[in-house]
Amino acid sequence: MxxxxxxxxxxxxxxxxxxxxxxxxxxxxxxTCGAINAVGALHVFRGxxxxxxxxxxxxxxxxxxxxxxxxxxxxxxxxxxxxxL
Amino acid sequence: xxxxALLGRLTWKVAxxxxxxxxxxxxKTLAFDVPGWPGHRAGQHVDVRLTAExxxxxxxxxxxxxxxxGTRLELTVERLDDGxxxxxxxxxxxxxxxxxxRGPVGGYFVWEPAQGGPLLLVxxxxxxxxxxxxxxxxxxxxxxxxxxxxxxxxxxxxxVYRDELERLRHDSLSVVHTLTRSRPPxxxxxxxxxxxxxxxAVGPSPAQLPRIFVCGPxxxxxxxxxxxxxxxxxxxxxxxxxxxxxxx
Amino acid sequence: xxxxxxxxxxxxREDAPAGRVPPGQYVTRDFPVLSAGPTxxxxxxxxxxxxVGEVDEPRRWTWxxxxxxxxxxxxxxxxxxxxxxxxxxxxxxxxxxTLLDGVDTAAEHVVQYCDGGYTTNLPLDDxxxxxxxxxFGYDGEPLDPEHGGPARMLVPHLYFWKSAKWxxxxxxxxxxxxxxxxxxxxxxxGDPWQEQRYWGD
Numbered sequence: 001m002x003x004x005x006x007x008x009x010x011x012x013x014x015x016x017x018x019x020x021x022x023x024x025x026x027x028x029x030x031x032t033c034g035a036i037n038a039v040g041a042l043h044v045f046r047g048x049x050x051x052x053x054x055x056x057x058x059x060x061x062x063x064x065x066x067x068x069x070x071x072x073x074x075x076x077x078x079x080x081x082x083x084x085l
Numbered sequence: 086x087x088x089x090a091l092l093g094r095l096t097w098k099v100a101x102x103x104x105x106x107x108x109x110x111x112x113k114t115l116a117f118d119v120p121g122w123p124g125h126r127a128g129q130h131v132d133v134r135l136t137a138e139x140x141x142x143x144x145x146x147x148x149x150x151x152x153x154x155g156t157r158l159e160l161t162v163e164r165l166d167d168g169x170x171x172x173x174x175x176x177x178x179x180x181x182x183x184x185x186x187r188g189p190v191g192g193y194f195v196w197e198p199a200q201g202g203p204l205l206l207v208x209x210x211x212x213x214x215x216x217x218x219x220x221x222x223x224x225x226x227x228x229x230x231x232x233x234x235x236x237x238x239x240x241x242x243x244x245v246y247r248d249e250l251e252r253l254r255h256d257s258l259s260v261v262h263t264l265t266r267s268r269p270p271x272x273x274x275x276x277x278x279x280x281x282x283x284x285x286a287v288g289p290s291p292a293q294l295p296r297i298f299v300c301g302p303x304x305x306x307x308x309x310x311x312x313x314x315x316x317x318x319x320x321x322x323x324x325x326x327x328x329x330x331x332x333x
Numbered sequence: 334x335x336x337x338x339x340x341x342x343x344x345x346r347e348d349a350p351a352g353r354v355p356p357g358q359y360v361t362r363d364f365p366v367l368s369a370g371p372t373x374x375x376x377x378x379x380x381x382x383x384x385v386g387e388v389d390e391p392r393r394w395t396w397x398x399x400x401x402x403x404x405x406x407x408x409x410x411x412x413x414x415x416x417x418x419x420x421x422x423x424x425x426x427x428x429x430x431t432l433l434d435g436v437d438t439a440a441e442h443v444v445q446y447c448d449g450g451y452t453t454n455l456p457l458d459d460x461x462x463x464x465x466x467x468x469f470g471y472d473g474e475p476l477d478p479e480h481g482g483p484a485r486m487l488v489p490h491l492y493f494w495k496s497a498k499w500x501x502x503x504x505x506x507x508x509x510x511x512x513x514x515x516x517x518x519x520x521x522x523g524d525p526w527q528e529q530r531y532w533g534d
Binding site for chain 2: 337338339340341342343344345346365
Binding site: 002003004005006007008009010012013014016017022024025038039040041 | 095130131132146187188190191192195196302303304307321324325326327328329330
């Protein structure tokens with residue numbers, strides 16, 4: 001296991017800043033293996049940007065790039081996102 | 086989870102230092118007054134942002150240590166020798182200084198009194214901070230949820246909140262320490278890293294369906310979480326908060 | 334509202350000679366470890382490096398064959414898009430010109446591909462003519478896995494996400510194929526001197 005790795009709650013502030021709702025309790029299904037996890041349970045890596053990986057199969061479920069006034073979110077590895085209102 | 090969604094865009098708020106307390110040789114609690122603080126739940130954290138005069142910025146996340154208390158919130162920071170932010174917070178900050186913080190954030194690693202117990206809290210070093218927020222919140226609302234804290238520290242003087250934990254110990258709150266580097270004379274407690282055997286001896290059984298919170302450096306959390314699952318605890322009942330390679 | 338200045342906060346930054354630091358960067362003596370995923374651990378007996386794609390014949394080297402190629406030591410500055418720069422870093426590596434020596438190609442683009450699935454794209458011109466190396470050593474020691482060992486790309490004139498860790502090969506293409514970060518918000522080219530960090534910069 002990587003000593004660098006964090007949990008999804010490490011990006012809770014950033015996600016809430018963008019989505020205006022608490023996101024770590026949202027659940028996301030992995031497009032590669034189908035596992036369903038709370039965003040807070042995803043494995044977070046900090047590279048040039050942030051990568052959120054499926055805790056079961058390690059596939060990249062989502063990415064976050066923070067610019068100076070823009071944020072890019074990539075969800076190519078996610079199938080469905082469920083958010084409670 | 087009725088009524089727990091926090092709506093609205095987060096903004097950076099100004100926080101003023103009102104009190105500083107040394108907890109251990111390397112750890113300090115900083116109490117802040119944050120005008121407009123909406124309150125928080127046990128387990129949540131804040132993002133702290135520091136800006137230098139030339140615009141350079143650094144940002145770190147810190148777990149909230151205190152139970153909700155109006156506009157007051159406490160962070161407990163461990164000084165990392167080659168850190169960029171923690172030495173500033175522990176060495177430089179004085180009463181009256183201001184920093185920016187954003188929060189409270191995190192709904193996943195949260196305990197609400199209404200959820201009850203039994204609770205198993207496993208902390209490594211400064212990983213005790215959000216677990217202490219849970220313990221203090223439990224105490225503030227006089228919850229009788231059966232709670233067990235297993236805390237791994239390097240030695241006796243490194244145990245954060247040691248005296249307070251001693252005072253709060255009770256029938257329904259057990260506190261077990263393990264000291265991994267050195268022990269005081271006469272020590273009869275655990276003297277090794279947390280492992281499956283220790284978790285089985287200290288923690289509730291899987292059949293009791295405990296809510297489990299594990300926090301600390303990433304390697305610690307990974308090893309403990311894996312051991313818990315191997316003991317038969319359901320993975321979704323084991324909530325983890327990894328602090329990264331070196332911890333808080 | 335402008336950010337609040339915190340009294341006495343400086344951060345861990347070094348001063349640097351004028352002209353050495355691209356705009357918006359800060360100099361560090363550390364070597365931060367940043368990664369898009371878990372560190373791969375490919376045993377050297379299983380490792381190989383390939384040149385594939387728009388070539389007459391793909392090329393492949395085992396670790397022994399790769400290490401038998403002429404290599405050199407270079408001292409370069411590196412610039413990460415997350416705003417840290419590190420000056421005078423010393424690497425040992427094989428020039429990409431050596432790896433492409435004699436390769437006949439109509440390709441104008443290259444994609445670096447890696448253990449763990451990371452990719453990044455560059456114009457072929459940006460890895461030839463003495464601008465890029467496949468590095469196996471840092472500071473006189475074998476390259477640490479957390480820094481990309483056994484071997485990584487080194488393209489110091491671009492932001493460091495263009496120097497892929499855990500490199501396993503180069504795919505030569507006649508068209509441009511954006512890589513992992515280029516698809517997800519970072520700039521397609523990435524010149525630090527023009528501060529090309531993000532889409533549209």
